[in-house]
Amino acid sequence: MIRLLFVLLVACLPPAVATAADRLFVRPLKWVIPFPAGGAGDMMARTLAPDLSAAIDVPVLIENQGGAQGAIASATVARAKPDGHTILLGFLGSMAQNPWAYNNIGYDPLTDLEHVTLLSAQPLLIASGPKLGVTTLQEMVALARSRSKAAPISYASTSLNSRLTGVLVSQAIGATMMDVAYKGGGPALNDVLGGHVEMMYVAPATVLGPVRDGKLRGLAVTGPTRLPALPDVPTVAEAGFPALESVSWYSIAAPKGTPAKFQERLAAEFAKILTRPEIKEKLRAAGFEALTSSPTETVRYVRAEHARWGKIVQSSGISKE
Structure with a gap:
């Protein structure tokens, strides 16, 4: 009789109380961000974190570990305990480009991490400064091809x-171009506007003002669709160069061996969050397009991107640093 009464009492409890022992996440989730606070990737994570916390019913703690093109944060998560309570904001550079460009990055994105879900994509803007004197991507390509190797477009x-x-x-159009590396977007933009460098490939959200003011010319975006913030700027495919299509993407990764039930739950919750109109609009305003994918789809995508950029780097002659 006492046992029956106990069973009946438990059955009458609210679901959250009755199933407390079955909760998947039992302590705060640490989300490692490979950028300093305040950047675009950090902003995106902080936009999503409150809704994720509500969905899994534990705090989501953002930990910024910027530096080394994301290698520091990625290596930290790769070494973390695979108990489902540590995740990484992955991105194109750290997951598909770093291994081909740098030595001893401290992790292998294909073997040391689980790839859980895609979050968003952001194209680059191909933009020219006043010195270049072109108004379309076609004109830029024609000019680049007419230049000698001694005086390439910078x-x-x-x-x-x-x-x-x-x-x-450069590879796609068959012309030599000169890379001028900068440590920050501000100095790079100033030099392009000042005519010291002729053009740039840049995250659109960081140069909306100069483009709208006519100080910087948007020639094309590298994504598959036009940007709502710059509706008059064509895509590279519309401009006649579909081979130039490329997007910078963001994802969720976790330590190798993280149980599938955590991966699947996170992928499902992020998918719900990223389909909410208010979240999609916030991301779109910052130049991101929301994406969703299953763990299986994410692994396939990351591997394809890893292989694609490996071919680009290897055929370019760039030496590992």
Whole structure:
């Protein structure tokens, strides 16, 4: 009789109380971000974190570990305990480009991490400064092909991705172009606007003002669709160069061996969050397009991107640093 009464009492408890022992996440989830606070990737994570916390019913703790093109954060998560309570904000550079461009990065993205879900994609803007004197991508390509190897068009790069996008463009159009590396977007933009460098490959959200003011010319975006923030700027495919299509993407990764039930739950919760209109609009305003994928689809995508950028780097002659 006492046992029956106990069973009946438990059955009457609210679901959250009755199933407390079965909760998947039992302590705060640490989300390692490979950028300093305040950047675009950090902003995206902080936009999603409150809804994720509500969905899994534990705090989500953002931990910024910027530096080394994401290698520091990625190596930290690769070494973490695979108990489902540590995740990484992965991105194109750390997951598909670093292994081909740098020695001893401290992790292998294909063997040391689980790839859980894609989050968003962000194209680059191919933009020219006043010195170049072109108004379309076609004109830029024609000019680049007419230049001698001794006087190539110069472009500013501020990340491995923008540098390799320059390599991709050079290979696709069959013209030599000169990379001028910068440590920050501000100095790079100033030099392009000042005519010291002729063009740049840049995250659109960081140069909306100069483009709208006519100080910087948006020639094309490297994604498959036009940007709502820059509706008059064509895609590279619309401009006649579909081979230049490329997006910088963000994902969720976890330590190798993280149980599938954690991966599947996280992928499902992020998918719910990223389909909410208010979240999609917040991301779109910052230049991101929301993406969703299963763990299986994510692994397939990351491997394909890893192979694609490996071919680009190896055929470019770039030496590992």
